Amino acid sequence: MSAYQALVVAAIVVTGMAAGVLYAFSAFVMAGISEQPASAAAATMQAINRHAQRWRLGLLLLATLAVPAATALAAVVGVEPGRGWAVAGAAVTVAGVLGVTAVGNVPLNERLARAAEPVEMWGRFVRPWLAWNHLRTAAGALACGLFAIALHASGG
Template structure:
């Protein structure tokens, strides 16, 4: 069973890094590019991005990594006295909090409000960007902490 757990742990580390990279792209240059557009154009572009984001590549990454992190939580709890267990638990929780938690609690509701015309572009950006920065950092930290957990198990 150890080999399967090692594969799942490796996938969780890579997946957490992948999510962090996606969120980083938005923080580093996508949102900056959209803010350079006139407000109606920036909002329209973001609405278009939101439609394409709801397709399998991102949804599989987001929910698949979250599922892998749940598996890491189980692994950590089942093997608690072993080296790295606490690291796996912490890394999985950080990744779930950032990848799924912030997305569901902040980014998706803002996206829905933008789609419904219930928020101005400037107010959308003012709330969406800090939340995106948070999920970027949380997933990156989750990746690093999961990696420490994996290495400590060797």
């Protein structure tokens, strides 16, 4: 296995992990939270967001930026077959997973955290938050697939 192929495998792993975490929220975590009274739902989401700011998620997000970026750089400077797929995977990861998180989910999380009336804010929070989360989940899955195609194209 070449160094480039090892980077592509690492990109598959980190984008797959990110997509899986995000999928869990879209598929059942938010549904379970939303079954609670609005006061409990808002408080639970605020607690989750406080925990999300700790090192474990930060490490995954850093890897989700660094590994695809390194893979794209290796693809651009190398001559691997199918390298365009790796570049596309990195672009989808940065824009669709990290970018959507930064412009969609994080601002909503911050508004909920600062809300004078979290219960009232919850009603305006959950639908747009889920819409953004569905988008970044799909982007993570797409990026993972693009990296898999890049690996296959490189003979891996």
